Amino acid sequence: MAASDGMTRLLALLVLLVAAAQPGSALCADPIAGGCNHPATGVCDEWTGSSWAALKMQRLCESQQGTFAPGGCPVEGRLGACLRAAGKKDESRLVYYAGFPGYGVKLTPAAVATKGEDQCTRLMKGVWTRTQP
Numbered sequence: 001m002a003a004s005d006g007m008t009r010l011l012a013l014l015v016l017l018v019a020a021a022q023p024g025s026a027l028c029a030d031p032i033a034g035g036c037n038h039p040a041t042g043v044c045d046e047w048t049g050s051s052w053a054a055l056k057m058q059r060l061c062e063s064q065q066g067t068f069a070p071g072g073c074p075v076e077g078r079l080g081a082c083l084r085a086a087g088k089k090d091e092s093r094l095v096y097y098a099g100f101p102g103y104g105v106k107l108t109p110a111a112v113a114t115k116g117e118d119q120c121t122r123l124m125k126g127v128w129t130r131t132q133p
Helices: 003-020 054-063 109-123
Strands: 034-038 043-047 067-069 080-084 092-096 127-130
Touching (some): 034 054, 054 067, 109 127
Antiparallel strands (some): 034 043, 080 127
Protein backbone atom coordinates (compact mmCIF):
# COMPACT_ATOMS: atom_id res chain seq x y z
CA MET A 1 0.00 0.00 0.00
CA ALA A 2 1.37 3.40 -0.93
CA ALA A 3 1.80 6.07 1.72
CA SER A 4 -0.84 8.26 0.05
CA ASP A 5 -3.42 5.41 0.27
CA GLY A 6 -2.79 5.11 4.00
CA MET A 7 -3.14 8.85 4.50
CA THR A 8 -6.37 8.90 2.49
CA ARG A 9 -7.84 6.13 4.62
CA LEU A 10 -6.72 7.83 7.83
CA LEU A 11 -8.25 11.11 6.72
CA ALA A 12 -11.53 9.37 5.83
CA LEU A 13 -11.59 7.67 9.24
CA LEU A 14 -10.99 11.01 11.00
CA VAL A 15 -13.83 12.66 9.06
CA LEU A 16 -16.20 9.84 10.07
CA LEU A 17 -15.17 10.08 13.73
CA VAL A 18 -15.64 13.84 13.82
CA ALA A 19 -19.08 13.54 12.18
CA ALA A 20 -20.14 10.83 14.63
CA ALA A 21 -19.08 12.93 17.63
CA GLN A 22 -21.30 15.89 16.72
CA PRO A 23 -24.18 16.72 19.10
CA GLY A 24 -27.27 14.73 18.24
CA SER A 25 -25.36 11.91 16.55
CA ALA A 26 -25.75 8.33 17.76
CA LEU A 27 -22.30 8.37 19.37
CA CYS A 28 -22.77 11.71 21.08
CA ALA A 29 -26.24 11.68 22.56
CA ASP A 30 -27.56 14.92 23.98
CA PRO A 31 -27.00 15.11 27.73
CA ILE A 32 -30.04 14.50 29.90
CA ALA A 33 -30.17 16.19 33.31
CA GLY A 34 -32.86 13.71 34.26
CA GLY A 35 -36.47 12.84 33.84
CA CYS A 36 -39.52 13.38 36.00
CA ASN A 37 -42.02 10.58 35.61
CA HIS A 38 -45.71 11.13 36.39
CA PRO A 39 -47.31 7.69 35.82
CA ALA A 40 -50.70 8.87 37.14
CA THR A 41 -51.00 11.33 34.24
CA GLY A 42 -49.10 9.30 31.64
CA VAL A 43 -46.32 11.82 30.99
CA CYS A 44 -42.65 12.24 31.83
CA ASP A 45 -40.52 15.39 31.47
CA GLU A 46 -36.99 14.93 30.16
CA TRP A 47 -34.59 17.87 30.56
CA THR A 48 -32.11 17.91 27.69
CA GLY A 49 -30.91 21.52 27.48
CA SER A 50 -27.56 22.75 28.76
CA SER A 51 -29.13 24.97 31.44
CA TRP A 52 -30.63 22.07 33.39
CA ALA A 53 -28.71 20.74 36.40
CA ALA A 54 -29.51 17.24 37.69
CA LEU A 55 -29.76 18.18 41.38
CA LYS A 56 -32.02 21.16 40.62
CA MET A 57 -34.22 18.99 38.39
CA GLN A 58 -34.44 16.27 41.03
CA ARG A 59 -35.69 18.79 43.59
CA LEU A 60 -38.19 20.23 41.09
CA CYS A 61 -39.47 16.76 40.21
CA GLU A 62 -39.89 15.76 43.84
CA SER A 63 -41.76 19.00 44.56
CA GLN A 64 -44.21 17.99 41.79
CA GLN A 65 -44.67 14.53 43.36
CA GLY A 66 -42.92 12.92 40.40
CA THR A 67 -40.33 10.16 40.34
CA PHE A 68 -36.88 11.44 39.34
CA ALA A 69 -34.91 9.32 36.86
CA PRO A 70 -31.26 10.41 36.39
CA GLY A 71 -30.98 8.71 32.99
CA GLY A 72 -34.19 10.19 31.62
CA CYS A 73 -37.70 8.90 31.09
CA PRO A 74 -38.53 5.22 30.64
CA VAL A 75 -38.16 4.06 27.03
CA GLU A 76 -40.66 1.21 27.21
CA GLY A 77 -44.23 2.16 26.44
CA ARG A 78 -43.53 5.55 24.83
CA LEU A 79 -46.25 6.60 22.42
CA GLY A 80 -44.71 9.90 21.41
CA ALA A 81 -42.72 12.89 22.59
CA CYS A 82 -42.85 16.66 22.28
CA LEU A 83 -39.54 18.46 21.86
CA ARG A 84 -39.81 21.98 23.29
CA ALA A 85 -37.35 24.86 22.82
CA ALA A 86 -35.33 22.73 20.39
CA GLY A 87 -31.64 23.63 20.30
CA LYS A 88 -31.93 26.13 23.14
CA LYS A 89 -30.36 25.90 26.57
CA ASP A 90 -33.78 25.17 28.15
CA GLU A 91 -34.68 22.40 25.70
CA SER A 92 -36.89 19.65 27.11
CA ARG A 93 -38.99 16.75 25.95
CA LEU A 94 -42.43 15.74 27.24
CA VAL A 95 -42.88 12.00 26.74
CA TYR A 96 -46.38 10.52 26.48
CA TYR A 97 -47.45 7.04 27.64
CA ALA A 98 -50.69 5.01 27.53
CA GLY A 99 -51.85 6.51 30.86
CA PHE A 100 -52.25 10.01 29.37
CA PRO A 101 -54.25 12.10 30.31
CA GLY A 102 -54.78 10.23 33.58
CA TYR A 103 -57.45 10.86 36.18
CA GLY A 104 -59.35 7.71 35.16
CA VAL A 105 -59.64 8.69 31.48
CA LYS A 106 -58.80 5.73 29.24
CA LEU A 107 -57.73 6.32 25.64
CA THR A 108 -56.43 3.99 22.94
CA PRO A 109 -52.70 4.33 22.17
CA ALA A 110 -53.59 5.95 18.83
CA ALA A 111 -55.83 8.50 20.58
CA VAL A 112 -53.07 9.29 23.11
CA ALA A 113 -50.66 9.91 20.23
CA THR A 114 -53.18 12.12 18.40
CA LYS A 115 -54.02 14.17 21.51
CA GLY A 116 -50.34 14.40 22.44
CA GLU A 117 -49.45 15.68 18.99
CA ASP A 118 -52.22 18.29 19.12
CA GLN A 119 -51.15 19.43 22.59
CA CYS A 120 -47.52 19.56 21.50
CA THR A 121 -47.86 21.44 18.24
CA ARG A 122 -50.82 23.69 19.02
CA LEU A 123 -50.36 24.54 22.69
CA MET A 124 -46.64 24.05 23.34
CA LYS A 125 -45.41 24.98 19.85
CA GLY A 126 -43.15 21.93 19.99
CA VAL A 127 -42.00 19.30 17.53
CA TRP A 128 -43.90 16.00 17.81
CA THR A 129 -42.36 12.56 17.27
CA ARG A 130 -44.71 9.59 17.26
CA THR A 131 -43.16 6.45 18.69
CA GLN A 132 -46.01 3.95 18.32
CA PRO A 133 -49.41 3.57 16.51
